[in-house]
Amino acid sequence: MRGVAAVLFLLSMQLFLLAEAAKILTVSFVGGSHYFLLDEISRVLHERGHEVRMLQTDNLFSSGGYTNRDPKDYQITTCSFEDDYAKELKAWFSELQKEFLKGRAGLRCYLELMDHFAFQCNIVLKQSAILNSLRHEKFDIAIIDAFNPCVFLVIEKLGLPFIAFFPGTFINLGQVDIPRPLSYIPMPRSLLSDHMDFWERVKNVFIYFVYQVVNMQLQAKFDHVIEAHFQAGSRPTLSDLYQKSELWIYNTDLTIEFPRPLLPNTIYIGSLLAKPAKPLSQELEDFIGQSGEAGFIIVTMGSMVTSIEQLDIVKEMNAAFARLPQKVIWRYQRSRWPKELKLAPNVKIMDWLSQNDLLGHPKARLFVTHGGINSVMESIYHGVPVVGIPLFGDQFDNMVRVEAKQIGISLPPYQLTADRFAKAMKQILEDDKYKRAAVALSKIQQLAPFAADEMLIHWVEHIIHSGGGTHLRPYGSQQPWYQQYLLDVAFFLAASLALVAYCCVKLVKIISKMICPQKLKQT
Structure with a gap:
């Protein structure tokens, strides 16, 4: 009887999960x-029992030979680009790698990347057959890669x-609208930790104002896309769309990130x-x-750098x-190894290695x-110290945190x-403090109350079943x-x-005239 009861219980739980299953669109451009992260998010939610479809772009940035999807996994819809543009983009990125290696991965490169994203966005939004098909599927919610501003416009459509x-x-x-006390929260690309002296705080404040200007320049890159694809009078701004998110999820944790204040809609x-x-x-x-x-x-220098130019x-x-x-x-891509150089x-x-394993x-x-956040998080998880060679993006900030945490x-x-390079590697290999720090952070990470995939499922289902994240969003986001x-x-x-000061001065003058009228006349 107990066996029958157990089977009935499992069947009822399966039916319950199927009844609670949602249709989820993930977007990775x-x-x-x-892509690895959105692939993992899609897989986790699919295995939970949700119906998942990923909208992705094809033949652009390579994923370095990565394949980790079973044919029976979640569904995929692909937006394609002309081969000529794909070749142009790859040539641009190849030249960009040379700039990275020379230490010239600055603001210009970042804004050029946004130009490419805006160009791609215009093409994606023209693919009305795909967008109409997705619209008719009536998804319950979307989970988007928020790095590319285009995804906000696609989701608005x-x-x-x-x-x-x-x-x-x-x-x-x-x-x-995340709180950012500049006295101890370093701005991006400031190369500062949370322990700042006076002049470092001055630098941090200066970068804060520069960052506001850069953010306006970034958003302006998409103005022509918005004008082309949204009707006058109902054209959104990227700033408004950022505020519409039900929840913000960041791919980091306190083993690497500096402690900071967060709002309820940010995890x-x-x-x-x-x-x-x-x-x-x-x-x-x-x-x-x-x-x-x-x-x-x-x-390994990351999924997108298969060899060094x-x-x-x-x-x-x-x-x-x-x-x-x-x-x-x-x-290192074997076909691109320099023929004149003998391998040590x-x-x-x-060509490809299983980094985590x-x-x-x-x-x-x-x-x-290279100091990418996924690589740093995996090294912490397994307690392995690192030598970082940051190339672009958040890798510089990640390595500041690596050094601050002494791993x-x-x-x-x-x-x-x-x-x-040999000196740096020998220092890590011969000084036990780096290994001890990495193992200590690994213990903290693995003793977290919930695993990362459990947290993801919990919050996504909370947003779906509670009807959105309005209750998590502070009113301050609506204030001028x-x-x-x-x-x-x-x-x-x-x-x-x-x-009050003006009235006090007037009152004193009036009292002075009343008390000493003769003296005032003589003067």
Whole structure:
């Protein structure tokens, strides 16, 4: 009887879950690690029992050979671009990599990227057959990669409520009303930690005002797209669309992020991609086994950088690896390895490697990385210290946090020589404090009350079943800026004090005339 009761209970729970299942649209318009995250979100929600479809763009940024989807997983709708444009974009990104490696990944590169996003957005919004098909499916909610402003315009066209997922740390402060006390919350690209002296706080305030100007320039890139695809009188602004998000989710957590105040409609669920390690191939196990107790080093510069364009940097890295007793597994596209350069005998290059599984291997000693947030979160999860070579985007800020947490060292690519690189790696390998700090953060991360995927499911279903995130959104987001900063109150108090002071002065003069009339006349 107990067995029958158990079966009936499981069947009733299945029916309940099916009744509660929602139709969810996920949107990913950027490749690489951005796609990995939206793929994982889609997979987690699909396995939960929800009906999931991903809207993605095709043939643009490469995901580096990544394939992790079962044919029976969630559904996919793809917006395609002309091959000529795809080639143009890849050529631009190839040139951009050279700029990164020379330390010139500045504001200009970021704004050029936004130009490409705006151009792509115009093409996506013209694909009315796809948009109409999605509109007719009547999704309950969308989960979007909030890095690309275009997704906000697409979701507005579809008329869907949405959750904004930001695939990194809090670098979009100009878009979201998150509290940001400048005395201890560093601005993006400030290269500051939360411990700032006087002049660093001055720098932080200055960057804050620069950031406001940059944010206006960014939004202006999409003005022509909005004018072309939305009717006059009902044209949205990106600022308004950012405020419409039911919830903001950030791909970080307190193992790497500095503690900061958050509003109820803002949460973080880092380490979505960090998992217990799976067994490696026999080929890799045999290679690692040759290292003995020295262990091995994992090297990858991110999903979108399959090889390094600067020959001098490749030579310096290769020479530095040759000086170490550890084996080195380096993700580098074999067909693009310089023919004139002999690979160091302790190095194995691979077109693609399972980064998470390698980091989880007991002989992993060091991770050489570009400093992307997913890579940093995986290294923390497995307790492996890092040497970071940041190239662009939030990688510089991530490495500031890595150094502040004492789990690694940052080395800019334009300062990379064999001597400096080998010295940095030896410092990490020989000083136990880095490993101890990484293990301590790993323990904190794994002792979190809820795993990242559980947090994701909990919050997405909470938003769906509670009818949205209005109850989480502070009223301050609806106030004019002068009310938010109490400037009207400050003006009232200043005017009141001025009036009181004026009245006091007048009263003193009147009393003085009454008390000493003769003296006043003589004077």
